[in-house]
Amino acid sequence: MDNREKTKLTDTEWKIMMLLWEKNPLTCRQMEDDLKEETGWSRHTIISFLKRMQKKNYIRMEEANPARLYYPLLNKDETVLQETRSFVEKIFHGKMGLLVSSLVDSEDITKDEINSMLQSLKKALIEKEDQNE
Incomplete structure (x- = not known):
């Protein structure tokens, strides 16, 4: 998937993507458990973020039993490189x-x-x- 021009992750999206890149698939409950101490996010909050990220094609959801599974669609290396380039362009004039x-x-x-x-x-x-x- 080539999202080079349109991928601009928010801080929240970075937290979720880093978790999904590290280990996937994950359920919402697993994400909540992993992120709760750092963020305090409730399951409802995480579900809202996940829905938005699905609409942006950053992640995909698969119906499973007993819980839905979430997978990253963005390539970690490409996304990190794009963000780094954007930062260098903005802060250090490229x-x-x-x-x-x-x-x-x-x-x-x-x-x-x-x-x-x-x-x-x-x-x-x-x-x-x-x-x-």
Whole structure:
């Protein structure tokens, strides 16, 4: 499913999608149990969110016994990448390097996070070099 142009998840939708990406299918009761401590949402509230997300084609519902099952329709990697690009465009005028510089300048960044970024950047550099050959 290609929703690149129209997918714009709300904070609420992100919580539900992250849960469904992590483990699916899930019933409404399972989602309520997983999200209750963090959100305090009732089953009725979750059902309302799920109905809206179905209309947007973010998730699908399957009738099952004893309870309906919910599945993600959006691809996690594509959705995260789209949201990241949108964020970088909005905050850093599309300049990915400014995002990385901002993260590196953060006092909260750990050595492991820096190493992870370095590995990703090295991999990207190698891939770009291979494309140019």
